[in-house]
Amino acid sequence: MKIRTVLVSTYKKDGLVEFVRALDQLIHPQILSTGGTAKVLRTAGIEITDVSEYTGAPELFGGRIKTLHPKIEGGILYRRDKEQDAQEAKDHDIDGIDMVICNLYPFEEAIKNENITMEDALEMIDIGGPTMIRAAAKNYKDVVVVSQPSQYDMILSTLEEHDGAIPLHMRLSLAIAVFRNVAAYNIAIVDFLEHRAGNFEKFPALLVKAFEKVHPCRYGENWDQEAAFYMDKASPFGIHSLEKLWGKEISFNNYLDIDACFQLLSDLNKHEHVCAIFKHTTPNGVAVDGNSQLEACKNAFSCDPLSAFGGIWGFNKPVEPEVAKYIIEEKNIFIEVLLAPSIPKESRKVLEKKQNMRVLEFGNMLAKREVLYQNLEIRGILGGILLQDYDHAGIVKDWDEKTTRKTSTKERETLVFAMTVCKWAKSNSAVFAKVTEHGMYTIGIGAGQQSRVHVVKLAHSKALEFKHDPTGSVMATDSFFPFPDGVEAAVDAGAKAVLCPGGSIRDGEVIARAEELGISLVFTGKRVFRH
């Protein structure tokens, strides 16, 4: 196929003059153009024909109608190899347009301005552009469609290599890019109109999403799985907002841990200092402290110092130098990922000794909780997805003390703390926690068990293994006790107060047993499963 006529109508002008000039020199086509594009090309000394002159129809309505004309769309769309099409084209004085260079009004960029008026936003919805490039893409067998400035160089080098032609497989790739981009363009319009108009439909019958690749992962959950990390184009904030200061590439599994760790920091952020250590997407040790980040860090580490090695460590406040020194110099702990709002200079100096450790700053993201949780949570299953609200509404629905022994203020705080950690441990989970002078910390975390009583025993055994004394501790668990044995196990361990959602058909038996054992049993009315 020879390219005789080229139509140029672009919003973005970067690189355009150079591209069209090079095209002109390479293949000497007739060049049709519109409005602002025509002016730019003409000013640059490139000979062009105005589309309005070519069609005999003027540009109308402030540019809303420029190319929507049978001579243009027909010139793109007619099938060169059909005799009837060729004859009709001839009869109606329609010449073939063999290449379309067009990019769309930048709707997505325009709406990044939060103050844009509805009128201005609507004006940025391109109608003629998508029509032209979709027409060219449909007819890719006869037409080359250049829909992004980033394609210019590749087009020129291909034309040079192929004697002024673009091979079919590349024309098809260019066509696919068009349908993909127009899809994303329309998705951006949907997102904008729904949010601006306030009639956002959370679970529409048809859900359309556009994702932008942030970067490929070296591999996926395991070494032989290919993987990549994408941001949702509708989400200005997210894990993609975290900035890596240094360290190895962030892996697929790191991202899962970072996601969970950041959310736990967010859940506990009313406390002055939070330190949360994750391993295999489950908390491994968590502590809060009203006075000291170092205390929070030491206490979180103490919960299970064995697994804390190679873990993901998160802080809700800038990492203090003494904390950096504790981790690196005093304990020499190998950490996979460290995240915090920021890493002050003095702390950096210490942490930088570990050049493999991934160090991430998340800036003011903890203040974005509400925006972040406007997103829905996606769980992939074979051939589809489950979509749900994030579980961000708070872990206590109704605080309901079920036994005679009433909880103290400190116990209540610690139970809520333990339940918050429980929420992030894989279900079923149980967490023992204790009070410190100015805070609280976990002393035994059990996670991912198939039954309640097992997970309580597991959490207890972990507490003992790392020399914690669960006497006088509190325990929280993420769902109801199906039998009294789970409560018995908690009391055996030494817990004085137990928190659970309630809701078992044997709640009566469970409460009676707790009463007998003389502990506080409190129901929250809220389950916190996480699988």
Next chain:
Amino acid sequence: MKIRTVLVSTYKKDGLVEFVRALDQLIHPQILSTGGTAKVLRTAGIEITDVSEYTGAPELFGGRIKTLHPKIEGGILYRRDKEQDAQEAKDHDIDGIDMVICNLYPFEEAIKNENITMEDALEMIDIGGPTMIRAAAKNYKDVVVVSQPSQYDMILSTLEEHDGAIPLHMRLSLAIAVFRNVAAYNIAIVDFLEHRAGNFEKFPALLVKAFEKVHPCRYGENWDQEAAFYMDKASPFGIHSLEKLWGKEISFNNYLDIDACFQLLSDLNKHEHVCAIFKHTTPNGVAVDGNSQLEACKNAFSCDPLSAFGGIWGFNKPVEPEVAKYIIEEKNIFIEVLLAPSIPKESRKVLEKKQNMRVLEFGNMLAKREVLYQNLEIRGILGGILLQDYDHAGIVKDWDEKTTRKTSTKERETLVFAMTVCKWAKSNSAVFAKVTEHGMYTIGIGAGQQSRVHVVKLAHSKALEFKHDPTGSVMATDSFFPFPDGVEAAVDAGAKAVLCPGGSIRDGEVIARAEELGISLVFTGKRVFRH
């Protein structure tokens, strides 16, 4: 706004005549129409004007050009409230088009025919339709866009209620529907062209997806989370292909378990009979048997009969009546979900006694393994997704026996079986398994622990709790041993052969210790994490 002129150009004609006739009677508009639509309306006795007569331009190229004309697009797009637009419209003899009734060439339906030629598929890519409805949607302040037959009734009743007008908020909703549908339409084209042309890009820079709601869930992972289940429109097969025979609504958490259970059945499907029981997305008991489904069922149940209650039970073969009787009559086990290729009549009679139990047939889906795993696995994280190959390539990369004691054939089979179960248990996990007369079964499954040695001990303790004898068993674990203690724990339990991926910096120490202990230690070269 008064609707004076209506443009009708639809592919699907269902309900159209009735709709347009009712419109005619309600608001007496001028009706413009094209080709086939015009013929249908005229035949029904409705007075219409042909678009080609109206524009003075003929339909061309086998219908590729019908409405792409300034008189049509300008009539839709001009802003009624702008004096200059109104003047230009008048000057160029362009009348306002106030309602557009249009639905697109059914591209998605056409390509369901796997034998469709590229030429025929391309012909089904609508250009004029999307242009018209996007133009009308952009100008929703002045234009009503009716893009689906399902909207006809609502339009008529609204016109009646609002004295021949459609309120602005509804015009906006109709506009949003257009952008959403056109997005999905383009996504379908991308998927088709990529797959047909064989240049599928697995991780494109821009990823566009369309999902169709299968149904809302009663709630999400917890009671206070709203949720819904969607199928990927690009996936003909998936969990949405399973057919529920009876039982309560399938919950969000059920879907997670069904997804995992089905995939484990698929992984073990080379065995004649497989029974897999899941709880909290982790296997709770799994068995295979060369002869008897009942044996597989009994053995799977025996692993942890406590947690098997309320579990998700899957079979790779139609459920036999004796198995149904064992579950329901002999053991009276409460099962949340039961899935199998089919439930023969005689078994149904037994299972139907449990009307709350969700009973699902998955037909020939086990034969679709390759198609199913063309999908990529999606993991949602805040503001984005991780996308990866499913881990379906096989759990052994290189079978590498590291110690003097060589494994027997039976041990090798059992190790692979145990590792397959391990793959589906949340990381870190460890599985003890034993041989039966005609098969194998798990005797202790530990899952979701933060360290290797703990999970081995956990799996061991679970085996003991349910009266299994791990002496002479084998054990598999999903990642390497960071220290020799995990191997020691396995041998303490009674394992004679241990399977792991290998890859620790202390592999040497671990192998030496296994050698000392006189067991077989085998490396697979393949990690099977699942979080």
